[in-house]
Amino acid sequence: MTFRTRYTGLIENYRDRLPVSDDTRIISLGEGNTPLIKLNNIPDLLDKKVDLYVKYEGLNPTGSFKDRGMTMAVTKAVEDGAKAIICASTGNTSASAAAYAARAGITAFVLIPDGKIAQGKLAQAMMEGAVILQVKGNFDDGMRLVKEVAKEAPVTIVNSINPYRLQGQKTAAFEIVEELGRAPDFHCLPVGNAGNITAHWIGYSEYACEKGAQATAACAHCNGVCPYATGSIVTTRPKMVGYQASGSAPFLRGEMVDDPETVATAIRIGHPQSWDHAWKVHKESGGWFDECSDEEILAAQKLLAEKEGVFCEPASATSVAGAMRDINSGKIPENSCVVCTLTGHGLKDPDTAIKQSNAPVIAVDAKLEQVKSAILENMTD
Numbered sequence: 001m002t003f004r005t006r007y008t009g010l011i012e013n014y015r016d017r018l019p020v021s022d023d024t025r026i027i028s029l030g031e032g033n034t035p036l037i038k039l040n041n042i043p044d045l046l047d048k049k050v051d052l053y054v055k056y057e058g059l060n061p062t063g064s065f066k067d068r069g070m071t072m073a074v075t076k077a078v079e080d081g082a083k084a085i086i087c088a089s090t091g092n093t094s095a096s097a098a099a100y101a102a103r104a105g106i107t108a109f110v111l112i113p114d115g116k117i118a119q120g121k122l123a124q125a126m127m128e129g130a131v132i133l134q135v136k137g138n139f140d141d142g143m144r145l146v147k148e149v150a151k152e153a154p155v156t157i158v159n160s161i162n163p164y165r166l167q168g169q170k171t172a173a174f175e176i177v178e179e180l181g182r183a184p185d186f187h188c189l190p191v192g193n194a195g196n197i198t199a200h201w202i203g204y205s206e207y208a209c210e211k212g213a214q215a216t217a218a219c220a221h222c223n224g225v226c227p228y229a230t231g232s233i234v235t236t237r238p239k240m241v242g243y244q245a246s247g248s249a250p251f252l253r254g255e256m257v258d259d260p261e262t263v264a265t266a267i268r269i270g271h272p273q274s275w276d277h278a279w280k281v282h283k284e285s286g287g288w289f290d291e292c293s294d295e296e297i298l299a300a301q302k303l304l305a306e307k308e309g310v311f312c313e314p315a316s317a318t319s320v321a322g323a324m325r326d327i328n329s330g331k332i333p334e335n336s337c338v339v340c341t342l343t344g345h346g347l348k349d350p351d352t353a354i355k356q357s358n359a360p361v362i363a364v365d366a367k368l369e370q371v372k373s374a375i376l377e378n379m380t381d
């Protein structure tokens, strides 16, 4: 007897909207279907009232949204006969590529920047059997090398320049629309290569049909798959808002940045691969780019953990840091429905978390008296 349907990943779930056939062997770890958490306590700290949600992508199988894209990219690579995949990575792409390659029984080559990778991510890639090349350079150097070597060796690139990555990642927007019963007014994301903001826009655009209730399954607007056929009526799309770390903000500078620097290592990228796509999203959605300092990013990360019990990695908190500022200033108007993507799990980067935490660790003898007085002294009302 089954009590409920087993969730088997986003490709099975959105089969009709993804480029797979009945014969495709799907490489999945059950990714997607992540919680959309309505924040309870942080909104009370803001000057204006809004409905503020976080899409907790840290709860994907390897702890970041990269799994949404990787299930598609590896599924298609295997379908096309690839024996090896390759990526440059600030950490999460390598952890995800390594896991899905292990699952598929192929080799993952990952190029990571010298020294600037969070420990959790490195541990994952090592355990999952990836061949790790530590490049004496940053992510952008690794990306350049990956593109060059893929022309000379039989490896499939699984960075977000692989179009299947964006196809997988667009499903996060589907899930949000289906859960809210509408598109949010604003969707805020941290931006590195800008693949994810692009993928979300594709997802929202496929859901929202200009033709309204007159749409038919035959109209081309939604890749031939009409959301009305499944009974959903969604005609709007959010304004897409992308936040970057100040030391690593090419979209704010209007040009590539050669020496990106930020505590949020996942978005320490100076040469975004989806540069043109992201400007198009900016224009079509009527959204904007802005930047957050490292201090603002870490403060938001801590606030999410302390006030909501949601632990994300520093890069992820950039979305909430920026959204809070834009809500307070009124740029995001009162009563808006706002979704922030939390791209990766806090456990990815324990060093940064412990370094900035001032939570007291109280040493006691193994005696009731000492434990009791420590409790009574630290009660909050």
Ligand SMILES: *Cc1c(COP(=O)(O)O)cnc(C)c1O
Pocket: 064, 066, 092, 093, 160, 190, 191, 192, 193, 194, 195, 196, 197, 266, 267, 313, 315, 316, 343, 344
């Ligand atoms: C990859 C990543 C990003 C950046 O996403 P892009 O698609 O490169 O813009 C942000 N946060 C985390 C945790 C990531 O792993």
